Amino acid sequence: MHTTRNTILEAWMSEHGYSSNSFAEAVNRAIERLAGRPGGLDGSSVRAWKAGRVTWPKSAARRALEDVTGLPAVALGFVPRGRPPSTPAPPQQEEPDMKRRTFVGSIAATAAAAATPGAASPRHIGMSDVNRLNKRFAEIIASDHRHGGQLGIEQEAAALADAALNLQNAGSATQRVRSNLYTSAAAFRSSAMWAAIDGRRYDVAQAHMREAQALAEMSGDQAIKFRIWSHAGTLYRHIGRPADAFAANDVARNLHLTRRDPLFGSLGLARQGAIHGAAQDPTGTRRAFDQAQDAMSRADPADYRPVWMIAFYDQAELDSLALSAYLALGDYPTAEYHAHRCLSALRPHMIRSRAITTTRLAHAQLAQGAPDAATATAMKVAVEAATRHARVTRMLQEFGAALRATAPGSPSVQTWTEHTAAWRMAV
Structure with missing residues (x-):
């Protein structure tokens, strides 16, 4: 029987550093958290998903997949039973950034070609075009939770918003499709806005916000x-x-x-x-x-x-x-309480949120007169978040300044100074 590889799942696992075995372990842990019983998946189960031999996992596995990745099963390339699979894109070997640029360019080229005067027949824009955009939106969301307010995420989301709008003029479409295209454009523009907020680029965020608001009104969503x-x-x-x-x-x-x-x-x-x-x-x-x-x-x-x-x-985001x-x-004991609750409930894909919560916990501990505990907590922040995420970098700089002000000359200050120096060398 002919099968179609699930290249979307493969790409997600590659981006997030999962092998088939480690991904199976993560899903099994999620099944145990959600269902109260251990999961029975192994590397061969995941390889069957990637190969397309299993196109729609069982309900417990689907819920666990959502818990691990933060994405619904359909956004990971799985196809519900009874629904014909869409034609997949051919496997690509380019780097992730190249893949994203190629995808954006292909949408723009399709729109431009369809809108060219003198074309033999106007292209019909349908829900398959919308679904392609929705898959890219799911990937933007996943990148945001992993990397946070990077300029590249903002620029990619803005480009995809423009591509969705260009499709409006690329051919004929039903009103339902046009509304969905406006929704997609608004969604991408709102992700660009959020990336700018998260990266402390507030003037740019306000420009994205105004465009996103207008697009949302046209979508009616x-x-x-x-x-x-x-x-x-x-x-x-x-x-x-x-x-x-x-x-x-x-x-x-x-x-x-x-x-x-x-x-x-x-x-x-x-x-x-x-x-x-x-x-x-x-x-x-x-x-x-x-x-x-x-x-x-x-x-x-x-x-x-x-x-x-x-x-x-x-619940983790509410506590955050x-x-x-x-x-x-300035209610630091209550802040610390919510920090511990948040960290215990965060899903694995919330990498950016874990860094922010850990940094805030360090601030709460330091404000309660515990510099050693606070320093140990702050040192748990991953180097990538500490050096590449504007909000985390700023909060850690403020933590260092507060630590030096409240515990000058202490071993904690020396430890923190050496730790941050190692960060700078790792960049």
């Missing part, structure tokens, strides 16, 4: 509107404009989607709590997080949600936002 306005609230919180942050987050929270799906309501409330923390409002902070926790408990895990939502919002809020309030 409630979920992407929520994402963009919620990110806008985060942007304003980071640049010290709490009134604007509340106003933007309120736009997200007032969408009827938050009443239909309590998980969206929970995320809106949790981000509201983070803004209350930045605004030095302890009562508002506690109220918002209590309500966010309650809303999360009422959310149905079986409800359909977009890939960006299921990839990151869970609470950690940020209580750290801003």
Whole structure:
């Protein structure tokens, strides 16, 4: 029987450094966490997935795959039973950056060719074009959780937003397809916006935000509107404009989607709590997080949600936002409590989030007069995040300054100085 290799899964595993055996172990651990029993997969099981001999894993394995990767099974190249597989792209040997540039270029070339005057017949733009974009969006989300606010992620997402828009003029399409193309363009532009926020490129983030908001309105998609306005609230919180942050987050929270799906309501409330923390409002902070926790408990895990939502919002993210809020309030014991909860629940693909949470935990410990413990915690941050992620780099610089101010001449200062020097040599 002819089988089609799952090149998407292969590419994801390669990017994240998994062999067939190590990936099977990660999925087995996730099955045990989710189902309370050990998973029975091995390297041959994963090789069967990659070879296309198994196109739709069992439900327990699919849930575990989502837990490990932060992506739904279909975004990893699996095909539900009864649905014909799409024609795969031929295997490529280029580096990941080259693959991404080739993909963006191919979409742009398709749009340009279809829109060329005098073409024999206009091309029909269909849901297969949208689905190709959606697969790339899932990969953008995965790269963001691994690497954080890199300029390359921002530029790639912006280019894909433009490519999605170019398809609007590349041929005939139904209204459903056109709405989905606007949704894809808005989603990519919102990822560019988030990468710029995460990389502390705030002026650029605001430019992405304005375009993303316009695209979201044309799409009519409630979920992407929520994402963009919620990110806008985060942007304003980071640049010290709490009134604007509340106003933007309120736009997200007032969408009827938050009443239909309590998980969206929970995320809106949790981000509201983070803004209350930045605004030095302890009562508002506690109220918002209590309500966010309650809303999360009422959310149905079986409800359909977009890939960006299921990839990151869970109990760990709620605790991460609470950690940020209580750290801003100066309530360091409560901040430390949420940091430990977050770290214990973070999914394996949340590499950037783990670095940020670990750094914040170090700050909370230092503020409670524990420089040795704080230094040991800060030293757990991976060198790549410490040196290449703007937000983490800045927080670690602030940690070093606080450590030298509060424990001058201590062994912890010497240890930290030597550790950071080793980081610089590793870059």
